[in-house]
Amino acid sequence: MTDPIRFLDLAAQQARLGPALRARVDAVFDHCAFVMGPEVAELESRLAAYCGAGHCVAVSSGTDALQIAMMAEGIGRGDAVFLPAFTYTATAEVPLVLGATPVFVDVRPDTFQIDTDHLRARIAETRVAGRLRPRAIVGVDLFGQPADWPALRAIAAAEGLFSLDDCAQSFGGALSGRRLGREADATAISFFPSKPLGGYGDGGALLTDDADCAALYRSLRTHGEGTTRYEVLRTGMNGRLDTLQAAVLLAKLDVFDDELARREAIARQYDAAFARMPAITPPRRVPDSTSAWAVYAILLADQAARDGLAARLREAGVPSAIYYPRPLHLQPAYAPHHDGAALPVSEDLATRILALPIHPDLTDAQVARVIAACTA
Incomplete structure (x- = not known):
């Protein structure tokens, strides 16, 4: 394996x-x-x-x-x-x-x-x-x-x-x-x-x-x-x-800029691949900016699609993470302090978001594996 x-x-x-x-x-x-x-x-x-x-x-x-x-x-x-x-x-x-x-x-x-x-x-x-x-x-x-x-x-x-x-x-x-x-x-x-x-x-x-x-x-x-x-x-x-x-x-x-460049290169590979996949929405880049790519988070159609992809990735030996599964105003510690204002976007993102591996030691072959697992 x-x-x-x-x-x-x-x-x-x-x-x-x-x-x-x-x-x-x-x-x-x-x-x-x-x-x-x-x-x-x-x-x-x-x-x-x-x-x-x-x-x-x-x-x-x-x-x-x-x-x-x-x-x-x-x-x-x-x-x-x-x-x-x-x-x-x-x-x-x-x-x-x-x-x-x-x-x-x-x-x-x-x-x-x-x-x-x-x-x-x-x-x-x-x-x-x-x-x-x-x-x-x-x-x-x-x-x-x-x-x-x-x-x-x-x-x-x-x-x-x-x-x-x-x-x-x-x-x-x-x-x-x-x-x-x-x-x-x-x-x-x-x-x-x-x-x-x-x-x-x-x-x-x-x-x-x-x-x-x-x-x-x-x-x-x-x-x-x-x-x-x-x-x-x-x-x-x-x-x-x-x-x-x-x-x-x-x-x-001493190597920070090189690592940032590698993160950007990986993000571009993901961007290009997911642009051809209607089921996956890649992250939109903020105009006139450069990202440090701490997290590369995609969106799926709904929670079932997100959880299904996470399961398929896991079976293929590809890790993923959910940032964040619950917005702050719904957390038990903070809900009592919230004034009840509707925050629908934050609540929706929590059900559909999924983060993929992105770090400077990820090889091109591993990036290809992540992409392939997302299309399987």
Whole structure:
């Protein structure tokens, strides 16, 4: 039997990058600065330079990046944070942890990005209801593609709202020729192992052009400390990135552009094949953008068709995944906080979406197997 294809092949990547990874990790064991060692500052400098941001603050996870950014804005009880209903749980979790309320917004049926027309309506509804203060918009760059940031920035400016780019899945992507990282007041990224730039554990970072915000983020990630370790200026958290994770990420950053190019090449093969298959709808590319292709998600006619294809793929040794099987406003943890607004697109996508393997170590022969299994 042909060997199964891996949905995410970190072992192959590790074999390919082995000497560089070991050299970076061995350097950490040599100097033993396991917390805030020199690799953290080096990584921050390189990430900021990569996307042209003024400052980068490395933190312990993408979730903590979101939380630190909102803590810095004083977001809390009585505040409304507008965010898409079709995304990962962390985006909605953080406002609730801080005492704020997520206000769920529907997404576009073609790109899966937040629907800016519906966002405007949701902000207006919230203002009329008067129960919550509109405070922030979280735009999620879903699956590797950018949200409509020109429209989101315009809405945030008109409404006087803080804008936060949840770029957890899309670092390396670009919009209008500019790499993501500077589209909002602050940008949160994640280095979870499955991300295009992933570590060997949790990790994240915040990007901003505002020096004062960067200084505040650095304080908040280290227990709210001031200029010395035992000067505590504010309530913070333990949100530092481990030096070992920074070392791994530095090794991977050296080949990041090559890996992004390989992801794009695979996506193009899928696009070409599925354009000839009426039963499969490939993802629509956001205009004037480049995707990081964290996820390549197709749509089927209905849930039965989706589940049937997933079963056939499994029999052929081809993995798949569902991102996401339930929109956030229907999750038990968040349903009590939802105001009951209809979000039909998010609910429909959850029944029809299916993600296929896309990673830089997927061979052309394996891509052909995935495509063949989809047509069987």
